[in-house]
Structures are given as C-alpha cells and as structure tokens.
Amino acid sequence: MIYIHLFLAFFIPGILGYGGGPSSIPLVEAEVVDRYHWLTVNEFSEVLAIGNSLPGPIATKMAGYIGYDVGGVLGSIIAVFATVAPSLLLMIFLLSLLMKFKDSPRVKRMTIVVRPVIAVLLGIMTYDLIFSSYENSGLLQTLFIGLASFFLMEKIKVHPAYVIAGALVYGAMFLS
Secondary structure, three states: OHHHHHHHHHHHHHHHOOOOHHHHHHHHHHHHHHHOOOOOHHHHHHHHHHHHHOOOOHHHHHHHHHHHHHHHHHHHHHHHHHHHHHHHHHHHHHHHHHHHOOOOHHHHHHHHHHHHHHHHHHHHHHHHHHHHHHHHHOHHHHHHHHHHHHHHHHHOOOOHHHHHHHHHHHHHHHOO
8 A cells, every 4th residue: 555655645746746846846745744744844855955966856866765765665666657657658648649640731840840949949058058168167178178079979989978978087187
C-alpha cells in the first residue's frame, strides 16, 4: 500500500503542477507533509534545500529522496516514475497525435514555421553564451575554446561529450 501512496503522492502534483518542478513543490509538500505525514515541515525544507543545491530537476530529486526514505530503492523508483509519468504520457499522446497527422498540410506548415524560430532561439542562446564567456574569460580564451571545439568536432569528428569534458578540464586548469 505504501507504494501506491508514493505513486499518488508524486503523480498528482505532476499532473496539477503546471510550470515544472518549482510550481509543484507546494503540491508535493501538501501530499508528503500534510496528507501522509512522511516528513515534518522542517525535514521537507531540508530536502528542498538539498534538492536545490544539486543539478537537475528539483521534483525528481525530491521524489527520489523521499521515495527512498519511505520505501527504499523500490519506493525511490516508483516516486521518480510517478513524477515523470504525466509528462511521459502527454509526450506519448502528443507524439501519436503528431504521427497520425504528419502528412497533414497544416502540420507540415507548422513544422516549416517552427524550425526558423528554434534556429533563432538557439542563435540568441549562443550569442549570450559567447558574450558571457567574453566578459568572464576574455577574448583570447573564448576564441581559443570556440575554435578548438569547432576544429575537434567538425574536422577530426571528436564526440561532443569529449570536447565538453576537455573544455571543462581546460577551464579548471587555466581559467580558475
């Protein structure tokens, strides 16, 4: 029964928490603290603080911790799955809808319109990252990392994960 309660405690905030993890935190607190009494308010605030200090989505980190605390490893798995299940189900539904209407002229026009918007958003993000790097590291460092990354990925065909790891090592050694 505890596993069903864990699932419901994280599935319901996942459905109702429009806006992602931060908007569902009060809903999770209502379930975990008020409804099931698994944590006190103080313990919940500590879990929230720890979750905020770690990288990644806050809702899944909290679900993993609380699920483990309440139901062990299986409880952790169930709570994390319950947190991502609403998004997963919605994506499967939307993907099946898109696949059903993929040959529709409206869907094709929508795709044609969305691609340039995504390209512009990626371009703006790239500009912001380059400008931030220039302000923090200087022009020479920014150019070196950018050109070295381009050369490694485009000419030598090094996997991007290795280029990112190399840039992190370079930054740790020469820019800290």
